Amino acid sequence: MSYLLEVKGLCKHFPIKKGVLRKTVGLVKAVDQVSFYVKPGETFGLVGESGCGKSTTGRAILRLIEPTSGQIYFEGEDIVKLSRTHLRKARRDMQMVFQDPYASLNPRMTVTELIEEPLQVHGLYSTKERREKVFELMEIVGLNRSYHDRYPHEFSGGQRQRIGIARALALQPKLIIADEPVSALDVSIQSQVVNLMEDLQEEFNLSYIFIAHDLSVVRHISDRVGVMYLGRMVEIGTKQELYQEPAHPYTEALLSAVPIPNPKAKRERIVLKGDVPSPANPPTGCAFHPRCPKAFERCMQERPELIHLGGEHYVACHLYG
Amino acid sequence: MEHKLLEIKGLKTQFIGDKKIIPAVDGVDLTIHRSETLALVGESGCGKSITSLSIMGLIPENGKISAGEIIFNGEDLTKKSEKELERIRGNDVSMIFQEPMTSLNPVLTIGEQLTEGLIIHDKLSKQEANARVIEMLKLVGFARAEEILSEYPHQLSGGMRQRVMIAMAMATNPKLLIADEPTTALDVTIQAQILELMKELKEQFQTSILLITHDLGIVADMADRVVVMYAGQVVEEAEVESLYENPAHPYTEGLMKSIPSLEKEQKRLYSIQGYVPAPDEFPIGCRFAPRCEKAMEICHEKAPNIYSLGNGHHVRCFLYKELEEIVEQ
Numbered sequence: 001m002s003y004l005l006e007v008k009g010l011c012k013h014f015p016i017k018k019g020v021l022r023k024t025v026g027l028v029k030a031v032d033q034v035s036f037y038v039k040p041g042e043t044f045g046l047v048g049e050s051g052c053g054k055s056t057t058g059r060a061i062l063r064l065i066e067p068t069s070g071q072i073y074f075e076g077e078d079i080v081k082l083s084r085t086h087l088r089k090a091r092r093d094m095q096m097v098f099q100d101p102y103a104s105l106n107p108r109m110t111v112t113e114l115i116e117e118p119l120q121v122h123g124l125y126s127t128k129e130r131r132e133k134v135f136e137l138m139e140i141v142g143l144n145r146s147y148h149d150r151y152p153h154e155f156s157g158g159q160r161q162r163i164g165i166a167r168a169l170a171l172q173p174k175l176i177i178a179d180e181p182v183s184a185l186d187v188s189i190q191s192q193v194v195n196l197m198e199d200l201q202e203e204f205n206l207s208y209i210f211i212a213h214d215l216s217v218v219r220h221i222s223d224r225v226g227v228m229y230l231g232r233m234v235e236i237g238t239k240q241e242l243y244q245e246p247a248h249p250y251t252e253a254l255l256s257a258v259p260i261p262n263p264k265a266k267r268e269r270i271v272l273k274g275d276v277p278s279p280a281n282p283p284t285g286c287a288f289h290p291r292c293p294k295a296f297e298r299c300m301q302e303r304p305e306l307i308h309l310g311g312e313h314y315v316a317c318h319l320y321g
Numbered sequence: 322m323e324h325k326l327l328e329i330k331g332l333k334t335q336f337i338g339d340k341k342i343i344p345a346v347d348g349v350d351l352t353i354h355r356s357e358t359l360a361l362v363g364e365s366g367c368g369k370s371i372t373s374l375s376i377m378g379l380i381p382e383n384g385k386i387s388a389g390e391i392i393f394n395g396e397d398l399t400k401k402s403e404k405e406l407e408r409i410r411g412n413d414v415s416m417i418f419q420e421p422m423t424s425l426n427p428v429l430t431i432g433e434q435l436t437e438g439l440i441i442h443d444k445l446s447k448q449e450a451n452a453r454v455i456e457m458l459k460l461v462g463f464a465r466a467e468e469i470l471s472e473y474p475h476q477l478s479g480g481m482r483q484r485v486m487i488a489m490a491m492a493t494n495p496k497l498l499i500a501d502e503p504t505t506a507l508d509v510t511i512q513a514q515i516l517e518l519m520k521e522l523k524e525q526f527q528t529s530i531l532l533i534t535h536d537l538g539i540v541a542d543m544a545d546r547v548v549v550m551y552a553g554q555v556v557e558e559a560e561v562e563s564l565y566e567n568p569a570h571p572y573t574e575g576l577m578k579s580i581p582s583l584e585k586e587q588k589r590l591y592s593i594q595g596y597v598p599a600p601d602e603f604p605i606g607c608r609f610a611p612r613c614e615k616a617m618e619i620c621h622e623k624a625p626n627i628y629s630l631g632n633g634h635h636v637r638c639f640l641y642k643e644l645e646e647i648v649e650q
Binding site: 049050156157158159186187188189190191192194195198213215216217219220221243253254255256257258259260261262263264265269271272275276 | 364365478479480481508509510511512513514516517535536537538539540541542544561562565575576577579580581582583584587589590591592593594596597
């Protein structure tokens, strides 16, 4: 089976500059040797805590920030090598939905203008056709047609996220990268947006990269999930493999830390010591070893590679090698 | 000693907007017992944070308490002068917020801001205050407490800042700790650390906690009793197990069904239709009626009373009108 998107050894390193001459004194390895693939029509969940590089990965795939190295194959073509003009065409197939729709929508544009903008930028359809298309999109995402001349501030958070989704859908993309699309929303609105995204996926055979820190939402929406820690992919698997048999001690701790909405649930919670270290100065060997309850000597010296555990399950941990 | 530490009766807090009055908190009754954790749950704009700010006497300038009583330890806080409230805030009631960075002064060291309260309220000398702060910092899990004293807030991570806030809040050994979304800005592994810490401190000091959150997982983990708010009113109140086993109000039930499960496969998420109404657009009848699947004719015409399901489980909903009615204050 061919992949829609295949990311190989993706790196994004930000230089740390100091002094009057802005000399580079170090590197923040925000994304470090990350590889994964996305199949047509599936949802790939990307989870991890703040600073793990999940958002940077999402942006680097669209080249909203230029990757330092690595390959990104979209339908077999390496996007990293594309010129600006070709990239623009390729981006029609890959769109993004952001966390805070208020920050990503121009406050001076009406809903119609906002949803029409991507079509205009890519020079698609006549003016009249575009208007029709906008109404059609508003209907698809569940926005009342009569709201067409309103501004973003006149909408609630959930409705604004619907506008963001309509904009992403306008160019009929194959892949949508959604970066924390429901984190800013209330629970009752969150489920509306998740359901909408699932309906759209089915209707238009979309693939999603769903970036989030909420492990329950990711489980619900994803087919496969990747777990990142300090810029590295530590585990990938189908959601059944990952949630039922987490292999990496970090995944295990992460899952056990989520509070379960049942006062009678008795669980052994693994409370990790300390904070996530700075990506400017990551620990040697396995980046997780200082916090890992199962670390042994090899973990401090040697960086673990992703090992195949069977099925679609991969883990970067010396316990398995 | 009285069993009730805090009793709020018929609290109304209003804000003056552009020529209109916004009833942010509209007749709230709630009680916190000694050494109890009460969770106040609801979505944005339901009035949960304004309720807590009303207790502290910290309502923004364009707002005021227009009715009701807040009885704390036998005294009505709504009748206190600003000076008296300041003393209570420093000693008996403390508060921690969602984003600790906004409550810490960025130009003062951790030591300077933590000793300030002790020097002002408890009249301690600088040395005594320092010693007490080091003790508090160790208590909230800082191994290198002495070094932290001379550091600035920006040098600490989010989790460490929240620990500092908790140390600051607990330093005067308060009777009530108000925690407004204390872990919402934190990562899940750090959240687990902070929740464990709050439980330990509560055990140790017998502090009552008013925990304001939207996360029903945290509520299940932390609370003894729960109060659910919707559109400025309390819609349900119960012991935590009773609430999760038998959520009576259709809103509570809808919220519970909307959360995806970490452990089970679900085909489709339940979702409550529509949006929370703005305070100036509250419907005449039940405020949840326009979004409620179980709404009856009466729900659109009359505001529901509160009915008792027994064992302190109360619900504001006409579905239970055959049951015993609770008279509001």
